[in-house]
Amino acid sequence: MENEEVILEKLKKLIKTKKIKELRDFLDSVNEADFPTIFENLNQEQIVMVYRLLSKERAAEVFVELESEDQEKLINCLTDKEINNVMNEIYMDDAVDLIEEMPSNVVKRILANTKPEDRKIINELLKYPDDTAGTIMTTEFMDFKENMTVKDAFERIKQKGLKSETIYNCYVLSIDRKLLGVVDIKSLLVAETDEIVKDIMDTNVIKVQTLQDQEEVTKIFDKYDLVAVPVVDKENRLVGIVTIDDAIDVLQEETSEDFKKMAAINPAKDSYLKTSxxxxxxxxxxxxxxxxxxxxxxxxxxxxxxxxxxxxxxxxxxxxxxxxxxxxxxxxxxxxxxxxxxxxxxxxxxxxxxxxxxxxxxxxxxxxxxxxxxxxxxxxxxxxxxxxxxxxxxxxxxxxxxxxxxxxxxxxxxxxxxxxxxxxxxxxxxxxxxxxxxxxxxxxxxxxx
Amino acid sequence: MENEEVILEKLKKLIKTKKIKELRDFLDSVNEADFPTIFENLNQEQIVMVYRLLSKERAAEVFVELESEDQEKLINCLTDKEINNVMNEIYMDDAVDLIEEMPSNVVKRILANTKPEDRKIINELLKYPDDTAGTIMTTEFMDFKENMTVKDAFERIKQKGLKSETIYNCYVLSIDRKLLGVVDIKSLLVAETDEIVKDIMDTNVIKVQTLQDQEEVTKIFDKYDLVAVPVVDKENRLVGIVTIDDAIDVLQEETSEDFKKMAAINPAKDSYLKTSxxxxxxxxxxxxxxxxxxxxxxxxxxxxxxxxxxxxxxxxxxxxxxxxxxxxxxxxxxxxxxxxxxxxxxxxxxxxxxxxxxxxxxxxxxxxxxxxxxxxxxxxxxxxxxxxxxxxxxxxxxxxxxxxxxxxxxxxxxxxxxxxxxxxxxxxxxxxxxxxxxxxxxxxxxxxx
CATH class of the missing domain: 1.10.357.20 (SLC41 divalent cation transporters, integral membrane domain)
Incomplete structure (x- = not known):
């Protein structure tokens, strides 16, 4: 990863010279996914300094990318207000992942700084049994009512879009939240503005159940070339979606497990170097x-x-x-x-x-x-x-x-x-x-x- | 796959009773990805009959999903006009995959029924060395000029959208087709219609080179959680994109190769049952x-x-x-x-x-x-x-x-x-x-x- 080394060197130089303005601009140009490696090579003090220079949204995005032990260290240095900000910005599935990894005293502090309505959703998600669709889904999806026009739909995306993990697929729900169909953003964009959502939606929805095994979910992604799959409960009510990035993580994890089992090792969840x-x-x-x-x-x-x-x-x-x-x-x-x-x-x-x-x-x-x-x-x-x-x-x-x-x-x-x-x-x-x-x-x- | 058995049974019944109208409606409700299994269980005559009942777009989509030997069988039964239709509808990367798998007499017939401009692109794509980004990319992407307004951009999507393999990410190019930035459809949708594309694009583009190893490409998808990655040549000109579904296929293929090598087997490209x-x-x-x-x-x-x-x-x-x-x-x-x-x-x-x-x-x-x-x-x-x-x-x-x-x-x-x-x-x-x-x-x- 030559790229990361170049970034790191430049960053360290900027930190040394304390050029805050330049440092902030430079940090803006770094991809979130590069931060874990960067943080690994900085000391605690430098990490907190860099983290505080990030904008609100970026700070939450970077936080999600970190390894759980770095997240824990960082939480211990952040103020309640800063934790509150992270919890407001991150997606529900990431919040659940975070809470599952943290020791109980940290969890307490996190939950104390989470909005009550989010806390409710997190508790719901934590209840699903391990390795099921329920544990990897997120609750932030884009939903339409069947009678909306295409114009209404765009209006809704504008209002709620940034809070949805993906808008590539939008889901059409009945009044009692039953899943009626799916609208790909492409078909929405090529439709006329006065068309009704119900008329352009695809009613043959590929979907999974909350309790379905996560490995089956990844197979569905692979077979049908999806970027997101809706998760419904037994009454066909939409409760969440699984996005492709989470499906790939599961796929990689399940494959690693197979490798280990085939070499007579009981699979551990942690990475090789992190395992004692x-x-x-x-x-x-x-x-x-x-x-x-x-x-x-x-x-x-x-x-x-x-x-x-x-x-x-x-x-x-x-x-x-x-x-x-x-x-x-x-x-x-x-x-x-x-x-x-x-x-x-x-x-x-x-x-x-x-x-x-x-x-x-x-x-x-x-x-x-x-x-x-x-x-x-x-x-x-x-x-x-x-x-x-x-x-x-x-x-x-x-x-x-x-x-x-x-x-x-x-x-x-x-x-x-x-x-x-x-x-x-x-x-x-x-x-x-x-x-x-x-x-x-x-x-x-x-x-x- | 209980689902497939149900579909198959119903289909066979409809074929038997020759209710063409009902059969056509039923076929419309079946997902493209289910057709390979269906075709496996029908005889040649039934396959051609079913295939001809599909709409033009669907026929091409179904065709792409088939195993290469079924594609070959089907091509041998189709008229030139029908082949022409398939070649007009499918994406370039799928066309290249198809041609690579067919015997030379079939390739001749396919190319004879392809538009000259497409033939040129196919020939270009065929030139990339094995296992590079160039071989898995498609040339159908959505591109914008930097001075377009958001309204212009939507207009362009409406015109060209259905011909692009994905519109989730759109690429902003200079006049000499150099890659300047990327616009996520989400940011386009929440932007005001008179904003300039240049102002909302992200200039920190994660991209790959045509000759980069395909395994590296999949790692980039995994690391940065992307749904598509642009492929540029040495002069930073955009030549194609790799979409997530192709990246997953590569990931699965490379993993299978690792499994085989670790068990002292020289990896073969074909599936277990297809290998002699x-x-x-x-x-x-x-x-x-x-x-x-x-x-x-x-x-x-x-x-x-x-x-x-x-x-x-x-x-x-x-x-x-x-x-x-x-x-x-x-x-x-x-x-x-x-x-x-x-x-x-x-x-x-x-x-x-x-x-x-x-x-x-x-x-x-x-x-x-x-x-x-x-x-x-x-x-x-x-x-x-x-x-x-x-x-x-x-x-x-x-x-x-x-x-x-x-x-x-x-x-x-x-x-x-x-x-x-x-x-x-x-x-x-x-x-x-x-x-x-x-x-x-x-x-x-x-x-x-």
Whole structure:
């Protein structure tokens, strides 16, 4: 981010020389989204000074962009009047996010400086269960009555527009606030001023319910190419909207969670650097323990074949290769399937199609690997029996790993479990055990051990 | 998708009864994004029939939503006039996508039915290198001259608005088409009609260059919460815009690529089900071969310690557990770091911070695992030397795996390589080798083998 470094340098120079007028002008030219990085590189005193030079609206916008710990620090330095200003200017969904992150003494101070009517809305929003549309929606949307003319509509936008998070889509409501239709700003602009809103609205509204899962909401955005989606309650009354920026945040968050689950980590909400060492350890230890204990099973199997190993110690040298290849083959399949399920490319009813495809892929891949392996064994040991045993195990392991790699995630999804948990680590441990068992079973048969 | 099933059932009934009027009304109520699934479930004849009942604009919108193979099938059934209609109605970026996917005989027919001026733009767009802003941008944007009044601006939107992919952001250009500023439709709507566009535009425009990487473009959307970003050439002339829906598609695509690379798969552009068995095998075999051959190294190390194994065969039983735990510990770290790098949560300059954090996490996790393992060994074998050897190896392996798990991806990024390639599979293979080496080195020392 070279850009940010240039901004930072110029800013520090202006702060040093105390040219307030120039500093204010310069701050006006900086994008809100660049402030978190700027604040990270200033001391407390400089932060408060810079913050107080911002205009009322900008101050609130910048505040929303900050990391929660910087917000907390800043709140502790601000006067009640300044907090009041922030709370008046920010959108309701941001206010809720803020309150959820702050310690209780700070929350008290924030709520004391919020208008009673806003406080009511915030409390309403805080009630929705985690990860639902209700928690990510905002209550500031543009609504029209069905009998308004286009001219009336423009008048309303002029009055209320700056207080709405988006005016790209406006919602037409009945008297009891039921959602009748949506008007895109484009169709409003190309309409004649005396047309009635009801006549230009689109009644096929794509909408979500307050309790719908946030991941489903992001899928709707992606599928229908929306910039905002209305959120209705059970009686089809409009209670809020979700905007695309929040949907993207959810999408990124859910993807990060999938990555973590697939690497055997319990997902944490905080970013990597913000999470404490203890928290990191806690999120990782459970799966590591489970997988370690499962891996002992594989060890137990090897012990059972101790006599075979004593008779032919060279067999042991192939175990890492067989386990590794099995694990890698399996995680290739499981990753593709889990990602396919997450993006709706694959659905649970495709299970047999997928299994058949994976079987053929595994056969092809397995044969190539077995062939290369056989050549290597012949060169190194010149023993056709070993070559056969290892290559046969390899093919069986690859097929088995790839079948499990597609069956486990799809079944998990079918059982309404999270497919991502069925990924590499768990799969690898199962495949390890089975591959070792296969190897020694084939070996004892071939060599009559 | 229960919704789609309901739609499909109703549609099939209407097709059967041949109630054209009702069918047409019903089709009007279906969202464009639902048509791909509908067409998948109709035969060729029904598809063409349904398609021809759509209005001109809708037909083009529906066409754009289809999978490329369905587009190809449909084009083969359409008359030249119908193709001409599609090409007149769709946005330029969609036209380019279409042409890139079609076989050359279809491309010829499409271009023959495109207006000469559009053909020129398409050819321009086709020239941008893969994965750059130029390939995902559209050339249909709303532009204003700096001296226009707000009233003029609205007039222009009325005339040209429906031909622009978005009017949420409008761009103010100088006479030589240099980008001077951006006007959000909101500020246009709250402005007085006699104000000059120049006075209400925002001159701090967040923009990208035609040759900028598409992944960077998506990061800009995410950071600045935009719905469209202007694309300029080297002389700051506006040549196109990228809209949020295309940015999300890129984001999803790049994430899927990361998932695949982290599972040792060469990324393919097509979806899982559309990719052929042979193609799947090809994308997976290279890494599997590389990793198999590397795993043979680990086998080689085990062979070197054959005398140690003969003296104390029980040692072999711990190999899968050590390898597995090492691999899992390492991929936990590498996954967190790779994802952190992808979302800009972590930057390469954080390397020492990250290493120190991972070291402490590894120490904590390693001690817990070693403790559990020691108890288990004491119960099963009642041999303190074995318990000590295995537990010591475990702690060293976890620390080493987690250090490599953070160093490798960050170094890859620093060297401008893809961090995702440094993930689990490659890492696991390295950790496997080292853990086995460590284990036997410690064992021979402890037991004087």
């Amino acid at each position: 060492v203890f928290e990191h350890a806690k999120n990782r230890i459970v799966w590591l323990l489970v997988l370690m204990i499962s891996a002992m099973l594989t060890g137990g199997i090897i012990e059972k074949f101790e006599s075979a190993i004593s008779a032919l110690p060279v067999l042991v040298a192939f175990i890492p290769m067989l386990m590794g290849t099995g694990g890698n083959s399996g995680s290739q399949s499981s990753t593709l399937i889990i990602r396919g399920l997450a993006t709706d490319e694959i659905s649970t009813k495709d299970i047999f199609k997928v299994m058949w495809k994976e079987f053929r892929v595994a056969l092809l891949v397995g044969i190539v690997l077995a062939f290369v392996n056989a050549i290597r064994v012949m060169i190194q040991y010149n023993d056709i029996q070993i070559a056969f045993t290892v290559s046969a195990t390899l093919i069986c392991t690859v097929i088995l790993a790839k079948q499990l790699g597609c069956i486990l995630p799809i079944c998990a999804k079918k059982l309404k479990l999270d497919p991502a948990v069925m990924a590499s680590p768990l799969l690898t441990t199962i495949v390890d055990t089975v591959s070792v068992l296969l190897f020694f079973t084939i070996s004892t048969a071939v060599f009559n051990l | 068995v042979f193609e799947h095998a090809k994308n997976r075999i290279v890494w599997l071969l590389v990793l198999m051959i590397s795993a043979m190294l680990t086998g080689g190390i085990i062979e070197k310690f054959e005398s140690a194994i003969s003296a104390l065969p029980v040692l072999v039983a711990f190999i899968p557990m050590l390898m597995g735990t090492g691999g899992n510990s390492g991929s936990q770290s590498s996954t967190l770091i790779i994802r952190g790098l992808a979302t800009d949560e972590i930057s390469t300059k954080d390397i020492f911070k990250v290493m120190w954090k991972e070291f402490r996490v590894a120490l904590l996790v390693g001690i817990v695992l070693a403790f559990v393992n020691a108890i288990r060994v004491m119960i099963q074998y009642n041999d303190i030397q074995i318990a000590f050897t295995v537990s010591a190896t475990l702690i060293c392996t976890v620390i080493l795996a987690k250090q490599l798990g953070c160093i490798l991806p960050i170094c890859a990024k620093k060297l401008k390589l893809d961090p995702a390639v440094m993930a689990s599979p490659l890492l696991t293979t390295i950790v496997d080798t080292v853990s086995v080496l460590l284990f036997f080195t410690i064992s021979t020392a402890v037991f004087n083998l």
